[in-house]
Amino acid sequence: MAQHPGAARRHHSLRLGRKAYPYLSILPVLIVVALFAIYPIIHAVRMSFYKYLLTRPNDHPFVGLGNFIEVITSYYFKNSIQVTAIYTVAAVVGVVIYGLGVALLLNTSIKLAGPLKIVILLPWALPAVVSGLLWKWILNADFGILNGLLYALGLIDSYIPFLADPTLAKLSLIMAFIWKEGPLVAIFFLAGLQLIPDEYYEAAKIDGGSAWTIFRHVKVPLLRAVFLIVIVYETMTAILTFDTIYVLTGGGPADSTALISWFAYAEIFKGLNLGHGIALAIIIAAVTLVLILVYLRALKPEEATS
Amino acid sequence: MNQRIGRRIESVSLNLLALILIIFIVGPLVWVAVASIQGENELLRHPPRIIPHDPTLDNYDYVFTGKIPTAYEVKGQLRSRISQEARLIPAALKNSFIVATSVMIVNLVIGSIAAYTFAWQRFRGRTFLLNFILGSRLLPVMAVAIPYYVIIQTLGLLDTYISLILIYLALTLPFSIWFLSSYFSGIPKDFEDAAHIDGCNTFQALTRVVIPIALPGLVAAAAFAFMASYNEFLFARFLTQSIDSQTGPVIISSIAGNPDASYSLISVAITLGLIPPLILAIVLRRWLTEGLSTSITLR
Numbered sequence: 001m002a003q004h005p006g007a008a009r010r011h012h013s014l015r016l017g018r019k020a021y022p023y024l025s026i027l028p029v030l031i032v033v034a035l036f037a038i039y040p041i042i043h044a045v046r047m048s049f050y051k052y053l054l055t056r057p058n059d060h061p062f063v064g065l066g067n068f069i070e071v072i073t074s075y076y077f078k079n080s081i082q083v084t085a086i087y088t089v090a091a092v093v094g095v096v097i098y099g100l101g102v103a104l105l106l107n108t109s110i111k112l113a114g115p116l117k118i119v120i121l122l123p124w125a126l127p128a129v130v131s132g133l134l135w136k137w138i139l140n141a142d143f144g145i146l147n148g149l150l151y152a153l154g155l156i157d158s159y160i161p162f163l164a165d166p167t168l169a170k171l172s173l174i175m176a177f178i179w180k181e182g183p184l185v186a187i188f189f190l191a192g193l194q195l196i197p198d199e200y201y202e203a204a205k206i207d208g209g210s211a212w213t214i215f216r217h218v219k220v221p222l223l224r225a226v227f228l229i230v231i232v233y234e235t236m237t238a239i240l241t242f243d244t245i246y247v248l249t250g251g252g253p254a255d256s257t258a259l260i261s262w263f264a265y266a267e268i269f270k271g272l273n274l275g276h277g278i279a280l281a282i283i284i285a286a287v288t289l290v291l292i293l294v295y296l297r298a299l300k301p302e303e304a305t306s
Numbered sequence: 307m308n309q310r311i312g313r314r315i316e317s318v319s320l321n322l323l324a325l326i327l328i329i330f331i332v333g334p335l336v337w338v339a340v341a342s343i344q345g346e347n348e349l350l351r352h353p354p355r356i357i358p359h360d361p362t363l364d365n366y367d368y369v370f371t372g373k374i375p376t377a378y379e380v381k382g383q384l385r386s387r388i389s390q391e392a393r394l395i396p397a398a399l400k401n402s403f404i405v406a407t408s409v410m411i412v413n414l415v416i417g418s419i420a421a422y423t424f425a426w427q428r429f430r431g432r433t434f435l436l437n438f439i440l441g442s443r444l445l446p447v448m449a450v451a452i453p454y455y456v457i458i459q460t461l462g463l464l465d466t467y468i469s470l471i472l473i474y475l476a477l478t479l480p481f482s483i484w485f486l487s488s489y490f491s492g493i494p495k496d497f498e499d500a501a502h503i504d505g506c507n508t509f510q511a512l513t514r515v516v517i518p519i520a521l522p523g524l525v526a527a528a529a530f531a532f533m534a535s536y537n538e539f540l541f542a543r544f545l546t547q548s549i550d551s552q553t554g555p556v557i558i559s560s561i562a563g564n565p566d567a568s569y570s571l572i573s574v575a576i577t578l579g580l581i582p583p584l585i586l587a588i589v590l591r592r593w594l595t596e597g598l599s600t601s602i603t604l605r
Contacts (some may be wrong), residue, residue, distance in 0.1 A: 010462030021508050022429040028416040029439065029479050036443035036476035039452035044445070047452070105324055110317060112324035119331050123593055125583035127537035129555040130469075130576055133562050134334040137341070143569070145337050148354045179330070191599035226602060240446050243539045247559055264448040274452055289444060 048279045054272035069281035074276075076255060076263055084239065084259040086171065091177045091238040096230060098178050099185025104215075106186065106191045124183035128243035135176045136248050139163055166256030169249050173257050176244055181237060185230050192226035193219065228299040232292055239288055258283055309372065335580060342366070342573035345375065349569055365574045369395055375570075391561045392571040394549050395578055398557035403582060405467055405553060406536035409474040413482055413531040418524060421486030422512045436483070441482045449541055458545055465547040473545070474535040481534075482527045487599035489523035490516065526597025529590045536583060554579045 028211070048058045048067055071077060088204065102120060106113050123131060130190075138146050141161035150156045162168045206213045220227075240261050245251060251258035261284055268277030341349055343361045348354075364375035423429075424436050454473060463469040487590050493516060501511035517524065539555040546552045558575050561567055 017594070018508070019429075022423045022427040022432070025423040026420040026435065029420040029483065030435065032416075032472065032475045033439050033479055035457065036454065036473060037438075037445075039457065040450040041445055043453040043456070044449045044453045047343075048492050088602070102327060105320060105327070108320060110324060112321045116324045116328055116331075117589060118591065119328055121587040121594065122335060122584055123331060125533055125587035126580060127539065127555040127583075129537075129539050130579050131557045133336055133558065133572065133576055136562075137569070137572070138334055138337060143350050143354060145354055145356070149356075174394075179334070183331075187595055187598055188602065191595055191602055194595075195602070196598050197500075229602065242448075243555070247562060261446060261448060261492065264446065268448060268452065278449050278452070281446045284446050285444055285449065288446075 028076050036168060044278050045282065047274055048282055050275055052274035052278075054274060060275075063275070067275040071263075071267075071276050071279050071283070076258070077260075079255060080258055080260045080263055081093055083170075083256065084261075087174065087241075087257070087259060088235060088238045090170075090174050091181075091241075092231060092234050094174055094178045095181045095185050095234050095238075096227070098182045099230065100189050102182065102186035103189030103193055106190050120186055121183050123180050126180070128180060129247050131180045132176060132244040132247035135172065135179070136163070139172055155276065163234070163249055164201055166253055169253060169257050173241075173245065173249060176248060177238065177241065180244070181234060189223065192223045196222050217229050224299060229294060231299070232295055234293070236288055308528035335584075338573050338576050338580070342570060342577045344570055344573075346568055346570050349573075350359070350515075365570045369393055369574055369578070370573070384416050391557060391564065392472060392575055394552070394557050395554070395561075395575050397549050398552050399554045399578060399582070401467070401549075401551055402536050402554040405470045405474065406532045408467070408471045408501075409478060409535040410528050410532040412471070413475055413478050414524060414528050416481055417527065417531075418486055418517070418520075419509075419512065421483050422490050422516065424483060424487040425490035427508070431568075436487075438485050441479050443477070451540065451544070454541065455545065464545065465551050468537075469545050469549055470535075470542060470551065470553070473541050474538060477538070478531040478534050485597075486520075487521060487524060487525075487528070487600050489597065492600045493519055522593050522596040523601055524597075525590060525593040526601075527585060529594060532586065533583060 049064060051063045051066065052060050060173060075125045081209060102116070106117055106120070126134075138144055139162040141147065141159055141164060144159075144162075146162070147156070147159040151159065160168070162172050200218050200222070203217050209217070239259070241259060242261060242265060245257055245259065245262055249257040251262045260280055264277045264280040264284065266277075267280060271277075337356075340356065340358060342365055343363065344355070344358045345360060345362055345364070348358060348360060362372075362375070367373050368375050372393060408414075424432065458469045458473075460463055461469075463472075497515050497519060498511050501515040506514060536553075537555060538553075539559065542553045542556050543559075546556060549557075558572075558579050561575050562572050
């Protein structure tokens with residue numbers, strides 16, 4: 001007799017527990033993410049409508065869209081948009097080609113695929129600050145090993161100031177990006193390649209497909225989802241490149257490597273103009289979001305039929 | 307016959323390409339390690355020597371014990387180029403390690419529990435909450451840097467490990483949730499059902515059945531969280547004020563930013579900073595590829 005109510009209660013609490021479990025299980029993550037998302041975003045958006053100068057901490061009048069208008073009409077905006085666009089396109093295209101190439105190579109049975117697999121992840125594991133410094137030191141105009149090697153091989157007559165020339169500095173930055181980000185892209189593509197069932201290749205070979213047609217008509221379409229992940233992720237990473245620029249070029253020479261995100265940093269931490277910096281950051285976020293939506297549309301995987 | 311020659315040429319050229327890639331990837335790391343065992347006078351030759359004639363551990367000795375390298379005394383005037391800050395490197399790397407390990411553990415525990423729920427449970431608000439967590443990373447860090455500072459200051463956590471751990475959790479959890487929930491949904495549901503039939507509740511099914519199967523994915527997620535925290539620079543730079551909490555990237559960039567810095571000591575700093583992530587990358591390589599191939603799908 002006495003067991004019945006107890007069993008019913010246990011049953012009841014079990015059902016309640018089952019209903020509450022999903023929410024309880026994600027609660028710790030939600031708290032941490034919300035703490036560093038909701039308030040900061042509201043705070044940031046609010047600040048973008050006020051004149052916020054750290055030099056005058058107690059005086060911040062409402063200026064509406066004033067900050068946005070001021071940054072868009074600033075001396076650096078047009079140039080930095082151009083620099084950001086060139087850099088992002090070159091860096092993303094470069095890193096995708098490099099990563100895909102490395103993955104295709106790793107997926108073969110050549111002798112050096114093994115050693116390459118062991119070292120491929122190394123650059124990815126380093127702090128961007130450190131990889132930036134590595135390249136700065138290698139590209140150094142007076143003592144750099146790259147200049148030393150080119151000179152010793154007789155390829156150049158005098159040392160090249162890689163980081164003092166606007167075009168070479170951009171190229172150096174893109175190369176440092178590819179070196180650092182390429183490994184992750186390669187591993188993503190490799191994981192995707194390994195998921196393609198062998199029958200697909202065999203079918204294509206029986207149909208008389210060359211290596212190129214197999215690549216173009218079997219591998220690339222099947223890797224569409226991987227392309228999407230990689231392009232979205234690397235676009236966001238490239239647009240927001242900061243650490244590498246900070247140590248490698250400092251945005252120079254003559255702002256030739258200063259992305260918009262660099263000016264967001266400069267406005268906040270050097271100009272102490274928080275309103276300007278945050279307005280720029282919001283513009284970057286909006287552009288990134290639009291780009292992601294465009295990618296999602298363009299690369300949307302076909303439904304079950306494919 | 308012709309075909310065999312063709313295949314031979316293909317194999318040789320692919321191996322050559324792989325060799326060039328290996329040199330491109332490893333070259334910079336080897337060079338900085340070589341530079342760290344050269345004296346300043348040898349390093350600043352024109353052109354520099356790839357194989358040092360006079361290798362020395364003096365630079366490391368200076369970082370760990372404070373003994374001035376003899377190469378500096380030879381030239382006398384170079385004494386000023388010694389960067390005092392280089393001596394902070396071991397402590398900074400220790401800070402990095404503590405912060406990154408804490409983030410990794412907490413991230414893995416609360417992240418895998420939440421990811422499992424997102425992968426298998428159906429509940430009201432699931433899509434919204436998942437999108438909220440993933441979308442929280444869209445705003446550039448510059449925009450939230452100042453609000454983050456305000457939060458950390460309000461909590462009284464400036465210049466502490468906890469401030470960095472909290473922020474890195476917020477930065478790394480969305481990725482872990484995405485990665486692990488797609489990883490978990492790749493595991494056949496039968497395993498979980500079997501656990502339920504054996505009388506496990508959802509949490510027990512996770513800890514006793516799913517986690518052992520999902521080990522490669524968990525290791526990969528842990529590695530991502532560790533690396534991201536170990537390598538983060540912007541927040542570490544402006545939320546830390548002293549060597550009590552300053553991390554490796556902060557100290558390394560500060561040493562290198564000093565116009566008077568010694569190149570061999572910068573190389574030592576970089577080399578020491580390289581060691582932990584490189585060990586991790588080599589050890590976890592297999593797990594990472596395996597983890598990724600389960601969590602991505604071709605559709």
